[in-house]
Amino acid sequence: MKEYDIVIIGGGPAGLAAAISAREEEIENILILEREDKLGGILNQCIHNGFGLHIFKEELTGPEYAKRFIDKVLKLNIPYKLNTMVIDFNRDKIITAVNEEDGLLEIKAKAVVLAMGCRERPRGALNIPGSRCAGILTAGTAQKYVNIKGYLPGKKIVVLGSGDIGLIMARRMTLEGAKVVEVDELLPYSSGLKRNIVQCLNDYNIPLKLSHTVVDIKGKERVEGVTVAQVDENRNIIPGTEEFVSCDTLLLSVGLIPENELTRKANIEISGNTGGPMVDETMETEIPGVFACGNVLHVHDLVDFVTMESMEAGKNAARYVKGMYEKKGEVVELTAGEGVRYTVPVWVHTGNLGDGVDVRFRVSNVYRDKYISVYFDDVRIMHLKKRILTPGEMETIRLKPAFFKDRTDIRKITIKVEGE
């Protein structure tokens, strides 16, 4: 069995950043395992721009953003294996992977970084009834066909769900010669970024129908149309609002799920709120030496934050390997209070905050002119006015060491949305 100091599962932006920061901490013996035929992860198919505004202060395309990190990995001579699928992982940090050249690989790692990204929810997750003919696919699959292979999966499109991929694909398909009839969104707000609604729908006069959903799919061999209906505030279909919309393709952009099959194999507990493993401020899971970052941990909308989070994970994995890893202070639980769906991390060590720890979270509804508050037990220690909060945009607050001064017996930190 081959042994490595750090094995990184997934060569997307998360895995690349983790590898680079681990190498910068002088760990030599690193291996990245990636199942696709190139590094870069989902960015390879995101040929639109809008990546890197926070880190590079410029607007890059997905492949351009990825290239900066791939180049660095190459320059640092960090070993990686492509076309290599990890199929098993256990609590002893033994990884089983397969590829055509090495066959079946069993690898023992001192530390592991989970960076497998996420996948799209399929039709079944919504249990949409109707035909099971050709022309029903997820937006990400369509993105791969269009952007990587250069072929259109259809010409007259209805998009269900206003997640970012759906919005981006509405524009892409339009530019490539298809007609996007409409985007239907079950919720009364879009789960995508504001800028994507403006640049991908409004600029192309594509209607976004909020509080609408697809209730039936018609077609024998290929989709011939879908029935769209309006829903009430409890998401129940309002009878009589059904309307047939003729189309040949239904694109689904109805949510992303962190890809945690391997995490589950090691029996690492998965959070019901994020779909990812639970971690502390070092991005470490419940298994010492196993870290997680990027979309496998929680779904991000901006890759810049993936990179930042993953640098942290890589650095801590390196410190773990070097035995320089020490978590000082008390363990305090972080909880999502009213109006907040989840937080990452879910635990912090009070003596391990360096010059501050970023806590990322999403709100559970659209809020205007509200406050984000942080409570240490019952004491409010932070109160930030926000003009707008939406579930589609991840929020970050920084817990600074100063907050913990003279507060030794905190049991719980709560983040919530408050009126005043």
Next chain:
Amino acid sequence: MFDITIIGSGVVGCSIARELARYKLDICVLEKESDVACGTTRANSAIIHAGYDAKPGTLKAKLNALGNPMYDKLAEELEFPFRRNGSIVICFSHEEIKGLEKLLDQGRKNGIPGLRIIYKDELMKMEPNLSDEVVAALYAETAGIVCPYEMTIALAENAAENGVEFKLNSRVLNIVKKENFYEIETINEVIKTKMVINAAGVYADEINNMVSKNKIKIIPRRGEYCVFDKSVGDMVKTTVFQLPTALGKGILVAPTIDGNLLVGPNAVDVEDKEDVSTTREGLNEVLRVAKRSVKCIPTDKIITSFAGLRARCTKEDFIIGEADDAENFINAAGIESPGLTSAPAIARMVEGIVIQKLNPEMKKDFNPIRKAIKKFRELTNDERREIIKENPSYGKIVCRCETVTEGEVLEAIRRPLGARTLDAVKRRTRCGMGRCQSGFCSTRIVDILSRELNEPITDITKFGGHSNILVEKNKEGIN
């Protein structure tokens, strides 16, 4: 001139084809779809029934009783997945126990072994997830589960290996009776045959009515299902039925042979013989009723839904035999449930008729063995090492959810009756049947099919016809 032409390549047509392949006969199978097992055979409960439900004395009762025990040998010879997991019919009150006793009695009359009534304590030990309302159950130890399409593909492959000719994409339009033979007009050609066997599923009435004055009518009765993620595949170990009603065996909760959980079917008469779409009402009904059997049906774990059509015939029993007014025209019609269970026995019965009519000679070199495609996910790590060394394409995983390798896909395409469409690959390998429902693998399978079949990528379909996955090159439509 063929000796025998079988119309329909569902489990019934393919069972018959494989059984008759033992003889020196020129046999052809005509199928309107682009693959075998595309009709009712691909969408049903997949239960090998013990045999207590059918009315004693009917063909259904007799052939179910005969068919069930034939499965062990068949599954071994043809290497398709089959397991005897047992079934229970549960009831919710003491009064209903009478209903169970009636079934038990009926089962004994049908000659079914291994039946007994069990009560709450034993029942809850056997199936701890049953709802608290449950009082007792009829337990049938011989009931099993199978993969009906893989079984049918196995039968077809074995029949083809033994000389049966399959003509796919060959819808039968008309049959004309001539002196001593039949002319079958398909969309492609006219075929001459001495004998016709009608195994056309929900269309068996139309085929019969082309030839015989004794008209049959089949009204398709749709049944809808939800399939759940493998993570909840062990919610029940046995197949769980409720006491049957006038409409049928009712809605069951069962494990599938591949490890998913299956819930369904309801029963709704429909007009369109191709309409296998699901409905909101139907899926809701199925889930509602299932919740009475099993507590906490995990609706957030549904990965897909589907529907199948029962070939409901006004006669209420299988119609098997030569038409009174058409010599050498043999019906295997009205084969609704337990048609899958009975298929091996139906084939034997039809074989009997063929022997009587044509008196064919046995082949000496009939090979009953068909090897399954090696499933990477079921191999040990040592076997995996070995197989990748022999054939590196087994080291390339194309379906992440079901861990299917390119090697398996290539084999599915290169076999006799090889896969030509995405759905055909799916039925042979399970690519796309997992929790992501082909989001990951479909782009890869399209590539492999296009490469292997040497066809442009835009010609690759989901299941033939106009079900193309890709329609044109980017910007082709912009002028």
